[in-house]
Amino acid sequence: MDQETALGGIRDELEALQPNLMRFARSLTASQADAEDLAQATLERAIRFEASFEPGTNAKAWLFTICRRLQQRSWRAQRTRPSVQSLAEVGDDDILVSPLSVEPTVMRRFEGQAILDALAQLKPEHAVPVRLYAGEGMPYRQIAEVLDLPLGTVMSRIYRGRRMLVKLLLEAGLP
Amino acid sequence: MNCDTARIYAGAVADGEVDGVPAPILEHIRQCHDCSTEVQWQREAQVALAAAIAGKELRRVPAAQPAHSLRSLSNLPFVAAIVRRRSLAFAGAAAAVVLLLITATVAGLPGRLANPGPGADAAMRDAASAYGRPAAFTSTDPAAISGWSAGRGMPAEVVALPDETVTGARVSTVEGHQVLTIIYTGPRGTTEVSVIPAAMAGGWPTMEAKKVGNAPVGLVRRSGDSMLIVAPDDAGLHQAMTTLQA
Numbered sequence: 089m090d091q092e093t094a095l096g097g098i099r100d101e102l103e104a105l106q107p108n109l110m111r112f113a114r115s116l117t118a119s120q121a122d123a124e125d126l127a128q129a130t131l132e133r134a135i136r137f138e139a140s141f142e143p144g145t146n147a148k149a150w151l152f153t154i155c156r157r158l159q160q161r162s163w164r165a166q167r168t169r170p171s172v173q174s175l176a177e178v179g180d181d182d183i184l185v186s187p188l189s190v191e192p193t194v195m196r197r198f199e200g201q202a203i204l205d206a207l208a209q210l211k212p213e214h215a216v217p218v219r220l221y222a223g224e225g226m227p228y229r230q231i232a233e234v235l236d237l238p239l240g241t242v243m244s245r246i247y248r249g250r251r252m253l254v255k256l257l258l259e260a261g262l263p
Numbered sequence: 264m265n266c267d268t269a270r271i272y273a274g275a276v277a278d279g280e281v282d283g284v285p286a287p288i289l290e291h292i293r294q295c296h297d298c299s300t301e302v303q304w305q306r307e308a309q310v311a312l313a314a315a316i317a318g319k320e321l322r323r324v325p326a327a328q329p330a331h332s333l334r335s336l337s338n339l340p341f342v343a344a345i346v347r348r349r350s351l352a353f354a355g356a357a358a359a360v361v362l363l364l365i366t367a368t369v370a371g372l373p374g375r376l377a378n379p380g381p382g383a384d385a386a387m388r389d390a391a392s393a394y395g396r397p398a399a400f401t402s403t404d405p406a407a408i409s410g411w412s413a414g415r416g417m418p419a420e421v422v423a424l425p426d427e428t429v430t431g432a433r434v435s436t437v438e439g440h441q442v443l444t445i446i447y448t449g450p451r452g453t454t455e456v457s458v459i460p461a462a463m464a465g466g467w468p469t470m471e472a473k474k475v476g477n478a479p480v481g482l483v484r485r486s487g488d489s490m491l492i493v494a495p496d497d498a499g500l501h502q503a504m505t506t507l508q509a
Contacts, residue, residue: 192300195307196406200315207312221278222312225416228280239283247274250308 098138101147102131108224112152115219116159116212126162130155148224152234190258197263206256214249217242266291270301277305278414279400306402310410317413383482386442386459386491389435391475394455394493398431398446408432408445417443419458424503427454447503452495454503458488472500483507 109130114123133154134141141150207215217235220226226234232242269291272284276292292298400411405421412419412432421429427449435442444457472481479500481492490507494500 192303192307195304195311198311200311203311203315207315218312219316222309222414223316225414228275228278228283243275243280243283244271246278247271247305250274250305250312253312254304254308 098141098143098147099135102134102138102151105148105151106131108148109151109155111219111223112216113155113159115216116156126155126159129158133158146230149226149230149234152220153236156234156236190262194262195254195257198257199263202257202260202263203253206253206260209256210249210252214245214252217245218249218253221246266295266298269295269298273298273301274305274309277302277309279411306407306410309414310407313410313413313418317418383459383484383489386457387473387475387480387482389442390444390455390457390491390493391478391480393435393444394478395453396433399433401431403428403430405429412443412445415441415443417441417458419443419445421445422456422507424449424454424456424506426450427503449499451499454495454499455493456503456507457491457493459491460488472504 106127110123110127113126113130114120117123117126130151134151137154141147207218210218217231217237220231220234221228228239228242228246231237231246232239235242237245269288272288273292275281275284276289281289292302400408402408402411405423408421408429408431409419412434415434417434423429424447427447429445430448431446433444433446435444440460442457442459444455447454447456472479474480479494479497481494481500481504483490483492483504492500492503492507494503
C-alpha cells in the first residue's frame with residue numbers, strides 16, 4: 089500500500105469515527121464545549137501525525153488513545169484530574185450491596201433516558217470504560233490499551249460502574 | 264475464595280470476556296447463587312446501557328445523513344485548515360483513482376450481478392469452516408444476545424427460526440469485516456446465521472444456496488446487511504432461508 093492510499097484510508101476512518109470520538113471526549117470532560125475542544129484537538133493531532141498510524145491496526149483505538157493522552161495532559165496542567173479510587177479504597181458497602189428485593193430483569197423497565205441520566209452521574213473512571221464497552225463495542229483488552237490500565241482494573245471498573253448505575257436507578261424508584 | 268473477590272469479575276463473565284478471569288473465580292461464580300445473580304445484573308445492565316446509548320444515537324443522527332463526508336470533518340476549523348492545505352496535493356492522485364474505480368466497476372458489473380462476488384464467496388467458505396465453533400456469548404435470551412452484539416458495535420435483531428432456540432453468538436473477522444454469527448439449536452442440530460455487510464454480499468437482493476464441503480450454506484442478500492446461513496441439512500437451510508428472507 090503506498091503512502092497516499094494509506095493516508096486517504098485513515099482520513100476516511102477519522103471522518104467516520106467523529107461521532108465516536110465526540111462521545112468519548114464527552115465522557116472525559118465536564119461540558120459539551122470542553123468535549124468539542126478536546127475532539128477538535130484530537131483530530132488536529134491525528135491528522136498532523138497520521139503518518140504514524142499503522143494501516144491494518146485499529147484506528148478507533150489509536151484515535152481514542154490520542155484523545156485520552158491529551159485529556160490527561162489537561163488534567164495534569166489543571167491538577168483537576170478526577171480522583172481515581174482503587175478497589176481497596178472504595179467501601180464495599182457503597183457499591184457491592186445486592187439489591188436483593190428485586191430481580192435483575194427490572195432493568196428492562198427503565199427508560200433509555202433514565203439510564204443515560206444515571207450514567208452521566210458516574211465518575212469518569214467508571215463511566216468511561218462502561219461507555220467504551222456498551223457504546224463503542226470495544227473489547228476489554230482494547231479498553232485497557234486505550235485507557236492505559238491493567239486488564240483487571242478495566243474489569244473492576246466496568247463492574248463497579250454498572251453496579252453504581254443499577255443502584256442509582258433503583259434509588260430513583262422503579263417506573 | 265469469597266463472593267466479594269469473585270463479584271468484581273461478574274461484569275467480565277457477563278460479557279464473555281473471561282480470558283483474564285482466574286479459573287477458581289469462574290468456578291466460584293458458576294457454583295454461587297449470589298454471584299450468578301450478580302452476573303445476571305451485569306448482563307441486564309449492559310443490555311440496557313447498549314440499547315440506551317444506541318437509541319440516543321439513532322434519534323440524534325438522521326438516517327439520510329451520509330456517514331462519510333469531507334465537509335463534516337472540515338466543520339472543525341483547525342481540521343478544515345489542515346485538510347485544505349493537504350487536499351490540493353492529493354487532488355491529482357484522487358482523480359486518477361476515481362477514473363480507475365469507474366473503469367473497474369463498469370468492467371466487472373455483469374459478473375457481479377450474476378455471482379455473489381469474492382467477498383461473499385470468502386464469507387461462505389469461512390462460515391462453513393467456522394461452523395460448530397463455540398459461542399463467545401451464551402444465552403437463550405434473544406434480548407441478551409442483541410445487547411451483547413450491540414455492545415460489540417454490531418446491533419442486530421435476533422430473528423426467531425421455526426423449531427430452533429437461540430443459544431449464543433460469536434464475532435469473527437472475514438475479509439477485514441467484523442461478522443456477527445448467531446447460533447441456534449434445534450432438533451436437526453445447529454444452525455448458524457451470520458450477518459455480513461452489503462459490500463461483501465454484492466449483487467441484487469436474492470437468495471442462493473450451495474454446498475461448501477459437505478455443509479449446506481445459504482446467502483440471503485438484501486439491500487442492507489445480508490445473511491449467511493449454515494445449517495445441518497438441506498431442509499433446515501431452506502426453512503431458515505425462507506424465514507430470514509421474509
